Amino acid sequence: SQQGEEDPQALSIQEGENATMNCSYKTSINNLQWYRQNSGRGLVHLILIRSNEREKHSGRLRVTLDTSKKSSSLLITASRAADTASYFCATGSGNTPLVFGKGTRLSVIA
Amino acid sequence: NAGVTQTPKFQVLKTGQSMTLQCAQDMNHNSMYWYRQDPGMGLRLIYYSASEGTTDKGEVPNGYNVSRLNKREFSLRLESAAPSQTSVYFCASSGIAGRHSDTQYFGPGTRLTVL
Numbered sequence: 001s002q003q004g005e006e007d008p009q010a011l012s013i014q015e016g017e018n019a020t021m022n023c024s025y026k027t028s029i030n031n032l033q034w035y036r037q038n039s040g041r042g043l044v045h046l047i048l049i050r051s052n053e054r055e056k057h058s059g060r061l062r063v064t065l066d067t068s069k070k071s072s073s074l075l076i077t078a079s080r081a082a083d084t085a086s087y088f089c090a091t092g093s094g095n096t097p098l099v100f101g102k103g104t105r106l107s108v109i110a
Numbered sequence: 111n112a113g114v115t116q117t118p119k120f121q122v123l124k125t126g127q128s129m130t131l132q133c134a135q136d137m138n139h140n141s142m143y144w145y146r147q148d149p150g151m152g153l154r155l156i157y158y159s160a161s162e163g164t165t166d167k168g169e170v171p172n173g174y175n176v177s178r179l180n181k182r183e184f185s186l187r188l189e190s191a192a193p194s195q196t197s198v199y200f201c202a203s204s205g206i207a208g209r210h211s212d213t214q215y216f217g218p219g220t221r222l223t224v225l
Contacts, residue, residue: 030211042114042200042216043153088152092211097143097168102152 004032004089004101012107019076021104023089024069031092032065032072036085037103043088046074079108112136114217116201122223123191131186131220133201141204142184143214144168144176146197153200159184160210191224198222 007022023032031050035043049056049065049072056063062075076083086105090098114135123129135142144156155168157176165176173195175187184203188195198221202214 033213040219042218043202043214045213045215048213090214095210097155097158097210098214099155100145100153102150 004091004099006087006089006101006104008104009102010105010107012109013079015079015081015108015110017079019079019083019106019108021074021087021106023072023074023101025072025089025091026070027091027093029067029091029093032063033090033092033098034061034063034072034074035088035090035100037088038085046087076106079106081108081110084108114201114203114215116199116217116220118220119218120221122225123188124225125192127191128187128189129191129222130188131199131201131222132183133185133217134183135201135203135215136182137203137205137215138181139203139205139215140181141210141212142178143202143204144174144184144186145200145202146170146195147200147219148197156186156199158210188222191222193224196222196224 004023004025033048034046037043060077065072086103088103090100117132140161143158145153159165159178162181177185201217204212204214
């Protein structure tokens with residue numbers, strides 16, 4: 001059963017705009033991770049935020065985590081056509097395997 | 111470093127046929143995973159192995175078997191393929207034995223069609 005649920009399911013923006021996608025989860029976590037999947041490829045890890053962290057940056061990515069609301073957001077600033085992909089959140093809880101959401105499909109139009 | 115490799119890339123089977131999907135990693139990782147990905151369903155865990163010699167069922171294990179051949183290799187077997195097993199299969203690995211909340215590294219996937 002899915003733990004993380006991304007929102008929206010699909011997002012279409014113009015190049016240069018910011019893209020925000022959200023992830024909600026149900027149970028307590030050790031960390032939350034975001035992955036990208038280009039069409040027809042395997043998932044690639046983007047960023048990991050631990051349960052005691054509130055915000056983390058990596059290049060044009062900014063991730064926030066609100067454990068009281070059991071939610072996270074991924075912001076991609078100044079989007080490029082190459083950012084077109086599906087983005088998945090995954091929650092890590094102790095010794096159980098990661099649980100992935102269903103993903104947000106991002107289209108960045110040049 | 112090749113990372114995580116999977117063979118074959120594509121496969122077409124007839125109902126009832128069997129096959130084995132191969133996965134290998136060269137990152138000296140302890141934990142390995144098999145997922146299937148269906149449209150609109152995200153990734154679902156089939157089986158995983160926390161370390162060499164151990165395997166555990168995931169969310170959707172029915173119709174599959176696995177073998178952790180050694181630390182590098184983790185294979186997935188379909189004994190009698192069914193059309194419902196048409197999917198894209200991904201193998202992944204992570205570093206620390208049993209610490210499944212670590213970052214996972216994925217292979218390129220195997221696209222399987224069962225007719």
